[in-house]
Amino acid sequence: MSAYKAFRVELADKIAHVVINRPEKVNAMSADFWTEIVEIFNWIDTNDEVRVVVISGAGKHFSSGIDLMMLAQVGNQLGKDPGRNADVLRRKILELQASFNAVDACRKPVLAAIQGYCLGGAIDLISACDMRYSTLDAQFSIKEIDMGMAADVGTLQRLPRIIGDGMMRELAYTGRTIGGEEARSIGLVNRTFVDEAALLDGVFGIAREIASKSPIAIRGTKKMIGYMRDHRVDDGLEYVAVWNANMLQSPDLRIAMAAHMSKQKPEFAD
Structure with missing residues (x-):
């Protein structure tokens, strides 16, 4: 495994633990994040020693979503021609979508362990996972509406199949924040845990159970x-x-x- 700038990756007992590792930036998704996650999940998909994946965030929060500095860099590439700007933006959006498509397409089950913030692009990420688990104090929000845009990296396409169309619309239109218990009640997460230690212990227990199967x-x-x-x-x-x-x-x-x-x-x- 290579050294990564946005992640820490560990393999033990046939479980790959993928940790978003920018706690000082609330695990915001930098340019490195989007390229490295594809590399990581390609490695996971082709490594027969890996049977299941747990993805979590270092520090107090899972992820605050896309790094606004990266968005600013994309904005700096735009000029005066709307047609060429549209081409630049479309290619960038498709590139970001491919990052979470790699998670969704992974042949191994992917379990998300979520504490603290899970905002914006982080909702896109967990929507691409097989199962989701959280602490009671986790905070979930489809924040894109408050940025004047529609979520475009998978939330609107995948989340209705997880929590239903009506609830997805409510969260997407309002951008309101929900806690761990409401997330469990609507099916966004399978189970909640009292704190991060209990969360990781519980999720790895489920992962070990899956890893023991054929x-x-x-x-x-x-x-x-x-x-x-x-x-x-x-x-x-x-x-x-x-x-x-x-x-x-x-x-x-x-x-x-x-x-x-x-x-x-x-x-x-x-």
Whole structure:
């Protein structure tokens, strides 16, 4: 693993811990953040030793969202021609979208552990994760509306599938802040914890449970869930039949069944 400017990455017990590591800047998403996260998740996706991912923020907060200094740098690239400005902005937006697409497309489950601020672009990030967990005092807000813009890096596309269309609209139109308990009640987070220590302990416990399962079965399950976002039920049934016609030939199935019958813990190859 390389040294990163915006992240700290650790691998232990088949769990990759990806930490947004700019606590002095409230973990704001700098230019380095957007390029490094793609590199990190490409490494995770191709490393068979990694079975599950936990993403968290160093310090008191998960992330305050996009670094305003980076936005200012983009603004400095704009000139007097609206057409050329539009081309610059479109390419930059697509580049940022690709960063969180890398998280969404990762074959391994990604769990977000959230404390403190989770604002603006951080909502885009956690929307691309498989599951989300938070402290009770976490604060969530789709802040883009207060900046005079529409969120454009995934929140409006992914969040309705997580919390429902009506609630997403309320949060996106008002920009209001919700706490951990309301986030849990609307399904934005699966579970809340009393503090950061309990949060990380709980999330890593879930991660270890996932890591103990057949990696073939986990990847197939994630692939099927993702496929159903954009397809009909009958399409999904046909796809899982084709998928499992191949994957059920893996030794993992026999290992899992034998362990279940003998009440032993199964051990799966990477």
